[in-house]
Amino acid sequence: MLEQKLRQTCRELLANGTVKVIIGYGAAPAGQATRAVFITTPEGVEQLVWNDRCEANLVAYLKRPEVRALGKPAIVVKACDERALVVLQQEAQLERANVFVIGMACDGIGAPREAKCRSCEDQVPRFCDVVLGEVTKPADAASARWDELAEFMKKSPEERMAYWQQELARCVKCYACRQVCPLCYCQRCIVDKNRPTVISTSPSLKGNFAWHVTRAFHLAARCAGCDACTRACPVGINLRLLNQSMAKATEENFQCRPGTDPQAQPLIGNYATGDKEEFIR
Amino acid sequence: MSQTISLAGIRQLIGQWLGQGKRVAGPIRVNADTILYQNLTSAEALLLDGCVHPGNSIKEFVMPPHEKLYEYVVKGRDVELRNQEAFPPERLILGGRPCDAAALPILDHIFNWDFVDAAYNQRRQALTIVSLACTRQDDACFCTSVGLAPDAVQGSDALLVPLGNDEYEVRCQTPKGEALFAGKCTPSDRQGSVPAGPAKQFDAKQVEALITSQFEAPVWREQALACLGCGACAYGCPTCHCFDIVDEGHAGGGIRARNWDACQFPLFTLHASGHNPRQGQASRQRQRVYHKFHIYPEKFKEYLCTGCGNCVRRCPAGLGLLSVLTAIQQAGAAAPAAKGEEAKQP
Ligand code: SF4
Ligand code: SF4
Ligand code: SF4
Ligand code: SF4
Numbered sequence: 001m002l003e004q005k006l007r008q009t010c011r012e013l014l015a016n017g018t019v020k021v022i023i024g025y026g027a028a029p030a031g032q033a034t035r036a037v038f039i040t041t042p043e044g045v046e047q048l049v050w051n052d053r054c055e056a057n058l059v060a061y062l063k064r065p066e067v068r069a070l071g072k073p074a075i076v077v078k079a080c081d082e083r084a085l086v087v088l089q090q091e092a093q094l095e096r097a098n099v100f101v102i103g104m105a106c107d108g109i110g111a112p113r114e115a116k117c118r119s120c121e122d123q124v125p126r127f128c129d130v131v132l133g134e135v136t137k138p139a140d141a142a143s144a145r146w147d148e149l150a151e152f153m154k155k156s157p158e159e160r161m162a163y164w165q166q167e168l169a170r171c172v173k174c175y176a177c178r179q180v181c182p183l184c185y186c187q188r189c190i191v192d193k194n195r196p197t198v199i200s201t202s203p204s205l206k207g208n209f210a211w212h213v214t215r216a217f218h219l220a221a222r223c224a225g226c227d228a229c230t231r232a233c234p235v236g237i238n239l240r241l242l243n244q245s246m247a248k249a250t251e252e253n254f255q256c257r258p259g260t261d262p263q264a265q266p267l268i269g270n271y272a273t274g275d276k277e278e279f280i281r
Numbered sequence: 282m283s284q285t286i287s288l289a290g291i292r293q294l295i296g297q298w299l300g301q302g303k304r305v306a307g308p309i310r311v312n313a314d315t316i317l318y319q320n321l322t323s324a325e326a327l328l329l330d331g332c333v334h335p336g337n338s339i340k341e342f343v344m345p346p347h348e349k350l351y352e353y354v355v356k357g358r359d360v361e362l363r364n365q366e367a368f369p370p371e372r373l374i375l376g377g378r379p380c381d382a383a384a385l386p387i388l389d390h391i392f393n394w395d396f397v398d399a400a401y402n403q404r405r406q407a408l409t410i411v412s413l414a415c416t417r418q419d420d421a422c423f424c425t426s427v428g429l430a431p432d433a434v435q436g437s438d439a440l441l442v443p444l445g446n447d448e449y450e451v452r453c454q455t456p457k458g459e460a461l462f463a464g465k466c467t468p469s470d471r472q473g474s475v476p477a478g479p480a481k482q483f484d485a486k487q488v489e490a491l492i493t494s495q496f497e498a499p500v501w502r503e504q505a506l507a508c509l510g511c512g513a514c515a516y517g518c519p520t521c522h523c524f525d526i527v528d529e530g531h532a533g534g535g536i537r538a539r540n541w542d543a544c545q546f547p548l549f550t551l552h553a554s555g556h557n558p559r560q561g562q563a564s565r566q567r568q569r570v571y572h573k574f575h576i577y578p579e580k581f582k583e584y585l586c587t588g589c590g591n592c593v594r595r596c597p598a599g600l601g602l603l604s605v606l607t608a609i610q611q612a613g614a615a616a617p618a619a620k621g622e623e624a625k626q627p
Contacts, residue, residue, distance in 0.1 A: 028599040029607075031420025035599030036507040056598070066506055066561055170311065172337075172346045172541060174512035180597045192548050200529050202540050203346045232597035234336050234513050236315030 002104075002133040006076070007045040009102060009130060013074050015042045019100050020071025023061050025054040036061055038070060048076075055109050057081045057226040059182035062094060074100035078109075079122035083224035083259025084182040086127060090259075090266050091222075093185060103128030107137040115240070116227050119144040127262055149244040165205065168212055170235040173203040177229035177239055178215065183222050190214060212242060220246040221267035224259050283473075284466035288329070288447035291375065294465060295324035298373050306342055307375040308335045318342075318377070329376045330443075333419040334589055338519035339374055339381045343388060343404045346516070346541045350400065350526075354534035369403055373461070374410045380424050380589035382412040382436035384519030390581050391522050400539070409457045412437040413449075414475045421590030422479045423603050429587055431478040442473025449473070483606050485584060489574050491613035496567075500612035504605050505563035507598045508545070514592035514601060515543035515569070520585050523549070544568050570605060 010022045026037030026047045033053040038061075039045055059081050061067045077085060082103060088094045103125030108117030120139040125131055155163070175191075178184045191199045191211055199214060200207040223243045230240045250256045253276070256267045271280075286294075298305050299321070306320050307327045316332045318339050352363040389405065392398040415422075415431035424430060434440050439458030441449040450473035451466050453459045515521040525542040529535050542549060545566070550559040559565050577585035586602060593601030 029420070029593075029601075029604040032593065032596075032599045032601075038506050060509060061507075064506075064509070064562070066502070066563065170317070172512075172516050174516045174543070175546070176509075176511035176513040176595075176597050179509040179511035197527075197529075201525070201527055202529060202538050204538075207347070228597070232511070232513065234517055234595040235317060236312050236336070238312075 003048070003050045005132050006050050006102070006104070007048050009132065010039065010045040010048060010074065011042045013100060014039070014045070018072075019074040021067075021073045022048070022076070023058050023067065023073050024048045024076040024102075025050065025056070025058070038067065040070065050076075050104060052107065052109050052111060052113075054078070054104075055228075055231060057084060057180070057182055057224070057228045059084045059088070060180055060228065062088065062099070062182065063185040072098055072100070074102055076102045076104060077125055077128065078104055078106040078226075079120065079125045080116065080224055080226040081182075082125040082127060083122075084226060086259040086262050087183055087222050087224060087266070088185070089262050090264060096262070101125075101128040101130075103131040105131060105133040105135050107135060108139065114227060115148060116225055119147070121145065126260075146244065146248055149241060149248060152241055153245075164209075164212075167237050168208040169205055171203055171208045171212070171233075171237060172235065173201070173208070173211065174234060176232040176234060180228040180232045181219070182226075182228075183219060183224065184215075190218075212239075216242040216246050219243060221250040221254070221256050222258050223247060283469050283471060284451045284453075284462065285444060285469045285471060286441075286449055286451050286462065286466050288449070290465060291329075291441075291449070292324040292327065294461070295321060295327060295373070295375065298371075299324065302370065304370050304372040305375060306339070306372060307377075308332070318374070318381075327375060329413055329441075330416070333415070333417055333422065334378055334380075334591060334594065336591070336595065337517055338384065338589065338591060339377045339410070340384060340388060340519050340522070342372060342374060342408060343385065343401055344392075344522060344524070344541075348400060348539045350537045350539055352534065352536050353528075353530070355532065369407050371407045372404075372409070374408065375413075376441075377410050377412045377437070378415060378589065379412050379431060379433040379435075379437065379440070380422075380429060380587040381519045382410050383429055383433055383587045384589075385410065385436035387520050387581075387583065387585060387587075388522055394580075409438050409461055410436065411439045411441060411458070411461070414440055414442045414473070415478065416443055416475050418479045419590070419594075421593035421601065421603060422588065423482045423590060424588035425478045425480070426482045427485055427584045427586050427588040431475045442475060444471055444473050482603060483610050485574065487613070488606050488610055489578060491609055492567075492571060492575055495609065495613055498609075498612060500609055501567045502563040504600070504608050505561075505566040508562045508566055508600055509598050510545050510547065510562050510565065511597065512541070512543035512545060513595040513597060515545060516541055517591040517595045519587060519589055519591070520573070521569075544572070566605065570602065570609070573602070574606075 013019045022039040025034040027049050028035040033055050036058055037047050058075055089096050105124045118140045123135045199210045227240055254267055295305050304320055306318055308316050309319050309326045309328055310316050316335045317337045318335050349365045351365055354361045392401040434454050438455045440452040444450055451462050523542045524539045526539055528537050551557045573585040593603050
């Protein structure tokens with residue numbers, strides 16, 4: 001069984017001193033999905049679980065100082081989570097050799113499977129130190145990746161604006177979407193800058209638009225599409241739509257699919273003479 | 282003898298209030314997965330029992346996430362202040378959960394014990410709250426562990442107790458509640474009753490004793506490792522009430538606003554000097570638990586938690602007070618070492 005294999009792998013990694021801590025999924029209290037566990041002893045690996053409720057993108061924990069203090073980690077990732085890890089690597093946020101990456105071949109999470117999983121193009125992580133298991137339930141149709149966005153884009157600009165006004169009005173700026181995001185790693189987020197204030201901190205419609213537009217743009221060509229933000233939002237705002245519109249734009253215009261090539265330059269920091277915009281050449 | 286009302290009667294009541302230009306709020310479905318307390322635009326939108334607990338709390342109606350306190354205009358060397366809407370419209374909340382309503386008397390204490398907060402009190406006085414006794418619960422609910430129950434009446438002007446078939450027994454608690462339902466109910470001999478609620482999950486007294494003696498216990502660090510430091514728990518909590526005051530505008534004027542804030546953000550305690558007395562998520566988690574089960578109770582003789590479980594339901598990291606308190610109790614049972622000294626300095 002895959003869970004046993006995972007535990008065995010982790011037991012060995014801790015026992016032979018390859019890593020100091022395993023960042024994996026553990027059983028959560030009743031009623032919750034799973035939660036991150038931080039295992040430091042070979043005996044502790046019995047806490048690890050692997051199932052379709054392993055929703056979180058654990059890569060977000062690599063930015064936490066408390067977790068870094070535990071020493072070299074091994075981290076359990078799905079294919080979408082791994083894309084975030086690769087982006088971190090591209091952006092020089094982590095020394096790949098200092099993390100042991102355990103990839104899980106993934107049948108998708110959630111029951112029914114989440115939207116991202118129904119159209120997942122990956123399922124099997126590619127750049128891991130070890131990949132466990134194999135895919136038994138292929139995604140429905142990877143080509144359906146933009147369907148939800150395409151449906152939304154059929155609306156008129158006015159309708160779309162009305163939609164976002166209605167949705168973003170609910171945002172209370174709890175920043176759960178930011179905190180769960182592995183790629184929101186700024187030491188001080190622009191919304192937290194108050195000398196002077198750059199983006200109004202108020203959860204008013206104006207402040208919320210400023211926050212969400214900024215967030216979407218800061219994640220353009222970086223977002224791994226793990227949907228952790230959308231899952232985290234307590235007021236049910238479909239942030240996935242914003243992320244996807246950025247992803248589609250960068251993919252179509254710059255052939256950039258974030259986190260699929262550790263050697264590639266980050267799109268934002270890359271100067272290309274072939275750019276189709278005149279002003280940049 | 283009891284008083285009853287039908288769901289149709291309740292909707293009629295809502296219609297009347299809306300018709301008079303007053304506001305009515307209650308649980309509504311905002312999308313396939315989310316039910317929130319929001320202002321109703323129609324009586325039909327009210328969803329009394331669509332979920333165990335809506336994703337937010339009714340504190341939003343007395344302490345909005347963003348509240349303009351006043352406008353200011355800079356005129357030469359003077360500043361002119363312009364007050365915001367002085368009297369908020371009357372508002373009825375229908376279908377609040379008893380654990381949400383029970384938070385209102387708590388907030389009343391907070392907003393009146395030293396500074397009498399006019400903005401809060403005006404909203405509060407304009408509010409009539411009709412709660413709905415809970416007939417079901419989920420794994421996050423723990424009202425019974427903090428001395429409440431699915432039919433608790435604290436903070437409610439009236440309590441609706443389901444009788445089945447869209448009929449409710451109306452238990453008025455205050456003159457406001459009586460005025461609201463006067464002439465709207467049918468006398469009956471049916472008495473509503475609800476199940477006893479969730480089993481007790483922890484002993485609040487014991488937790489209180491433990492956290493004061495276990496200030497430096499490793500359990501805080503262990504529990505907080507998974508915490509990502511967002512505001513989802515505090516912002517969904519009916520009793521969390523911290524806020525930030527900000528000025529927003531330009532050189533010529535702007536607004537002074539009160540926005541929600543939460544102790545789980547590093548910025549919450551960051552000093553202008555750059556020093557942060559609460560380093561690390563463990564001390565921030567500990568603060569939240571301390572405030573609820575020690576600091577606040579010490580002063581007000583009640584817990585700053587109604588067991589609504591929203592912090593559990595909303596936590597993106599699978600934490601929440603229930604599991605943290607249970608872990609503290611377990612750790613305390615295993616190692617009851619006293620560390621009284623530091624306990625005075627949360
Ligand atoms: S998007 Fe793909 S890799 Fe990610 S959870 Fe879904 S199926 Fe697994
Ligand atoms: S998680 Fe939702 S409510 Fe919180 S800041 Fe993000 S969008 Fe706003
Ligand atoms: S601490 Fe948690 S359970 Fe207690 S009142 Fe707040 S949200 Fe509800
Ligand atoms: S306990 Fe959960 S909801 Fe609260 S700050 Fe931590 S991650 Fe956010």
